[in-house]
Amino acid sequence: MPLVPGYHGDRQEADFLAAEAARIGFPLLIKASAGGGGKGMKIVRDAGEFDSQLASAKREALASFGDDHVLIERYLTKPRHIEVQVFFDTQGNGVYLYERDCSIQRRHQKVVEEAPAPGMSAERRAAMGNAAVEAARAVGYVGAGTVEFIAEGDDFFFMEMNTRLQVEHPVTEAITQQDLVEWQIRVAEGHPLPLTQATIPLIGHAVEVRLYAEDPLKEFLPQVGRLSNVRFGDGDGVRIDTGVRSGDSISIYYDPMIAKIIAYGPDRATATQRLIAALNASVLTGVTTNRAFLTRILSHPAFAAADLDTGFIERYRDVLLPAPVPAPDKVLGLATLAAMLRSSEEATAARRHTQDPFSPWALTTGWRLNRDAWNDITLQDGEQVQTLRAHYRGAGFEIDLPSGTVPARGTLTPLPEGGAQLTATLGGESLSALVFDAPEGLWLHVEGTTYRFTLIDPRRAADTGPAQGGRLRAPMPGKIIGISVAVGDVVEAGAVLMLVEAMKMEHAIRAPKAGKISAIAFAVGDLVDDGVDLLTLEAEEVPA
Template sequence: MTFSTLLIANRGEIACRVIRTARRMGLRTVAVFSDADADAMHVAMADAAVRLGPAPARESYLNIPALLDAARATGAEAIHPGYGFLSENAEFAEACAAAGLIFVGPPPAAIRAMGSKAAAKALMERAGVPLVPGYHGEDQSDATLRAAAMRIGFPILVKASAGGGGKGMKIARDATELEEAIALARGEAVSAFGDDRLLLERYLTKPRHIEVQVFADTQGNVVHLFERDCSIQRRHQKVVEEAPAPGMSPERRAAMGKAACDAARAIGYVGAGTVEFISEGDTFAFMEMNTRLQVEHPVTEAITGQDLVAWQLRVAAGEPLPLTQDQLRIAGHAIEVRLYAEDPARDFAPSVGTLKHLALPDGEGIRVDAGVRGGDTIPIHYDPMVAKVIAQGADREEARRRLLRALNATEVVGVRTNLPLLRAIVATPAFAAADLDTGFIARHPGLLAPTPPPPRAALAAAVLR
């Protein structure tokens, strides 16, 4: 290993996750924190911690000079960006290099290549990666967008080129809805990303969201660690993820894996990345590439037996990939859910407050990645994730049963959460039958109806009320 001290430029469960692996590898770890996180779990876990600034992310976790100062002050030679915040920021990667620090992530050029959805699609088209019919050109006039929409056909998805997290996405089901969809998407794109460019795609009516985990090293080796199904979403954000994808044939897995590796090679990729595809019927097409580790990486770790953060750190140190493609195998099935402090009945609005009581599950086949403890506060400034609950089994049904049991044993008091929704999804016959698509929650509106908690959780709530 070419470095001995690692600074984690992030917070919450991902910072805790990286710290665990780094310490197992004998590395000294440095946490960073805002005023809102002074007593946070990741701060307590690290060997050292540095205050960045006030609670707002722009004044703390997005403050590049403060992060570099923290690395210098603590002797850190490498920075892991986690996900979110600056993890896909080419300027941050360049600033790390200029400061003589190792950025645990891809080269800045690769981040930039995938930073614009339109430019990424053009690049993938040249690399021979399948695309959904659409328009991703430079001419952004309303007339050109209207003409392209008529050529592509309805329904059509209008998307912010620089978008993410479901922002700047609108559906036009026919020509009468197109003008408003363009105007709304453009407005959201400017507000969220400072970039009004749009792209158009044929809107698939019952698609699945399937992504492939790729890894590349500095010696030119590229592998995929199979696929994940992330179809169950709310507002274009993932709720349930699983690996491998149900119903995936060996031939299709090989084709999607090859396409993902071709995408990585096309941009000179290094490190962990995720190539996201939209799939309907027997077809699949490139959507985007996330140039970082994903929230849902634990399900891939579960079925492959690999530690992806360890892979990241070894690749960043210049080592070759630990395994070749033909050495990688799938064993069993894993399902992950994201437990959020949010209120599904109020359009998933964040729920801020103190975790008066928190009981997270354990047991055979259960893994929990958390960044908070009982007594901690869910702040208004950041993503309101409480924990990720992952269940592994010999097959999908065993994993599903274990996950349902784990969710029924989970207790959260003090904030509203999506726990009832998660329980309902995992228990529904459609999920058990793997009848999955991105409209799953919309097709089952009863999932959002309030449900009584299991007896133990009800008792805890009564005691702490």
């Protein structure tokens, strides 16, 4: 098997590994020997960061796999990640069920998987497939397994073998029209493989994405919380693999993957469009997800052209991870209308209990003495706060939007599965949206995009924010695994102050500005909740 140049031995002394790294050359990759899924994997650009990255990789490896052994390999600069599905029975028969391209990754974890690999020639497919089968045969393997390769130019190199049926197996099932779980059961019962290599079909194309509870705009920081509403889009050729439903919680104890969404079609373009449609129709409220990020990947011209490698996300970062854009006026209008309709519903319900239902104070039309009837709705959309004025006009409203005043009418229809359907006319345009309650606000799903609004009470003091007043807060629940400063230390902006482990990944708490550490609230080993104050940083000029 061709291997990427590196060190794959048992010696783990830091000095020895540093010497091996110098021999291999930079950039290089440190990988957990017992691992996978990107945990315990670090890119080292130069010798100066080797020691710290080695220590971090070993900590993650120990936390994830109970084994801190690592290996070191040359880091290829523009590789594709291609893996081959193999299967062996107890009679020694072995086959490969073609390959999957898993090149689009974040934090060394796969984001998009597709089969077969775009642009793969029959000769290359046979070479990689046969190499994978022979590797499994050499160790007497039985059952489902995946042999992973990294390919660059005309070369391909063995990376590792996953001795299980992987997350990506549905795309292989789609193009071969085989049930691989059934294959596993048959092999476990001692039966021979149901097909030979020559009889395994290869039909159409399939694409899969991993839907995660994470914030792509915050370096894919995992999110925790309650999934208040979960609805997945469907359609021809669409398959949903999930283990969650509305009301379930995403905790710190497990990987935050919500679902695998798979689409199959007669060709790559059809499968991709079906997957985009399923994502646009999926609604998830309660936690931030990567749904919109996945849609941007699948819609990118480079993806359509199959220009794939492991640097895809970083190369197109500006397009895939754009700065937040304020909600457009029509969405602000819909959110304001939804809030007003909800308020009217509450007023109508309260009116039933009044002793004088004919009193003007019991009306639900916004009546005011000697002035126009209106309400101000203050919405927070991310960092932006907008106040919209809604004037009562008979059976509807006029809403003052940033672009001007528009008439608005609508109805809220409760849905059996939760939330409500908003059917509206805004400025003469017919619109619809799904509306869901959120703590102190609402979620709105409009034309494939989900917006979260907080309803601001102007009488209530504003939140100080995660780093206001010099307090640095925990981004999520976790465990303190490292503190690199002490009270009284003067630090520069960007310096790592503390390491928090959550979901078996390390998250660095960095100084947002230069200053002096005036307080540290926790010690190494302490468990912390989301949003608690970790350190206090007082502004101070760093001496030149």
